Amino acid sequence: MSSGFSKPSTLDGIKRLAKNIKRERNIPHHLALDTAAVEAGYQNIRHAQEQLQARIAQGFKVFLTAYWAAGRAEAGRETLSIQLPKPLGDIIARHQFTAARNLGWFHLESADHLERRIDLNSQATARDVLLTAARTLHFMAATGLRPATTQKQERPMRVFDGLPGRDHQSYWFDGDTGAWVFLDEPYPHVDVEQRRAWAQQRDIRIVSAKWDGLHNPGSAVPYVFCVDETLADRLPGQLERLQASGERGWDGESASYFSQFVGPARQASGAPRRPRPMPAPRGVARNGALPYGGRGAGQSSLWRPAKRMSLETHLTIGPLLYALDHESFPGPQRRTIGRVRSTLDDWLQLEYPGDEMSSEQFNEAYYGKYREPIVARAAQLDAIRSIATKLRDGYPSCGPRDKLISLLANVETRLGKSASGKPL
Structure with a gap:
């Protein structure tokens, strides 16, 4: 094309x-x-x-669902239906939901149904969350914009890190041309002239349109920035037509908390829908692992080894991970190292609660005392192998332990390729 x-x-x-x-x-x-x-x-x-x-x-109907629970006495399910000018899949792809303002907590249950799996604390909040999500879908349908999800898409918008008064920002690109749009929605106290001067110095256009925005309409003030002239000329009319269409009040369906909405697309597929994930019972070990993390409905448990690793081993591994997690470490591999580091920090606190670990020992572990970065590639590889060995010796075999060791093995492989001259 x-x-x-x-x-x-x-x-x-x-x-x-x-x-x-x-x-x-x-x-x-x-x-x-x-x-x-x-x-x-x-x-x-x-x-x-x-x-x-x-x-x-004709329009295309899309359904949005949220669950709520106010203690043990009251709970329910709210489902809102909206009409869009094209199928949901033509407006936003499955992988883009987490990056879209107001849609990050939603799961694509079927081709025409979005579901927020984790409970909200009241019926009013559930309804507001659904109406807010609908606002974003209408915005994307009206403009053709999609949420940026890759470094390549976001890179041109990094300049906005220095935008005066930057707040409630979101990153977008045009689905047809790839041209970027930065949406910033601060409250009215910002210095408007300072922001205009900042944009003008960088040859960035501020799109002027009578539109209330996505974040807290009527209170926050939306600023739409872009450099593509065609897009800048097109957006005002699209946003003003969107504003003129109005935002309706609640007219959705309220149902039992234990009921599950099944939309037309799910029915047509013939495939039964999966129930919402639920946390595992606390304190009950499965295959050598214990659940932790979220306790509410709609949340899957995280898992850790049922038997703890020695505090001495934690205090040896922590500084190594700290020394690997720095800016000169390759980006994707650094994110993996950060994930391992964060996970082990969680396990440490669960394994040694209260006075079983002093504050000094905690600060010596994963995020406290400064560690000099390990920058030589051979030394980085040695550190990764050492961490994996200590995890293998420190914990009994179980899924959570083996997953961390696998993540480290992937980092070692990628770094090894880089060291041999092959691209990452």
């Missing part, structure tokens, strides 16, 4: 692709439109217009 991005799913997207095709291939505009329509999956531009207009007229 000429654009290099996902195929257009709207008439506006097809028209934008046609402009690129016309310029790249030097063909008449009507032929470029037909070519763009074919690349989008239609017979020609007329067929695309007929199909997309019919879809918009």
Whole structure:
């Protein structure tokens, strides 16, 4: 495809692709439109217009569900249905939910159903969370923007780390062109002129539109930044039409806490839906491991070895992980090291509660006393092997232990390839 991005799913997207095709291939505009329509999956531009207009007229129903519990006395399920101009999968991909403002806690239960698995503390909160999630879906449907999920997509927006008064930010890109949009939603106390001057110095446009935003509409003030001229010219009209459509009040379904909503897509698939995850009973060992972490409905347990590792071994491993977790360590591998470090810090506190460990010993372990970074590749590999050996000797064989050792083995493999001159 000429654009290099996902195929257009709207008439506006097809028209934008046609402009690129016309310029790249030097063909008449009507032929470029037909070519763009074919690349989008239609017979020609007329067929695309007929199909997309019919879809918009019909709309696509999407369902959003949240559970709530106020102590033991009251609990329930709330489900809201909304109409979108295109299928949910054409608006946001499964892997993008965690990066989208107001959608991060939702799980794609089926093609037309989003479910927030973890309980909220009241019916009013559950309803507000669903309406807020709906606001984000309508925003994406109206603008064609998607949440940025990769370093490549976010990299151009790192400049906003220095934006004066930066608050409640979210990162977006246009689904057709890849052009970025930075959305910042501070409260009104920020210095507007200072922010305008900051953007002007960097040739960044602030899109002016009568729109209340995604975060706390009516209180926070949305600032939409971008550098792409076409996108900057297009967004005001889209956002103002979105604002004019209004935001409805609650008109969803309230049901029993123990009921599970099954939408049309799930019914059509014929596959039974999975129940919500629940934490395992505390203190009951399974296959040499004990559960810990979340206690509420909708949360799966984390697991740790049932038998603790010696405090001395923790105090040996901790400084090594600290010394590996630094800026010059390769990014993906550093994140894995950080994950191992954080996990062992949790286990340490659970294994040695109260006065079984002094504050001095705790500070000597994973996050306290400063450690000089290990920067030589051979020394890094030696440290990783040493940590894995100490974990293998310090804990009995069980799933949680073996998972950490596997993570370290992957880091060792990737670093070994880098040391031999092969790309990571």
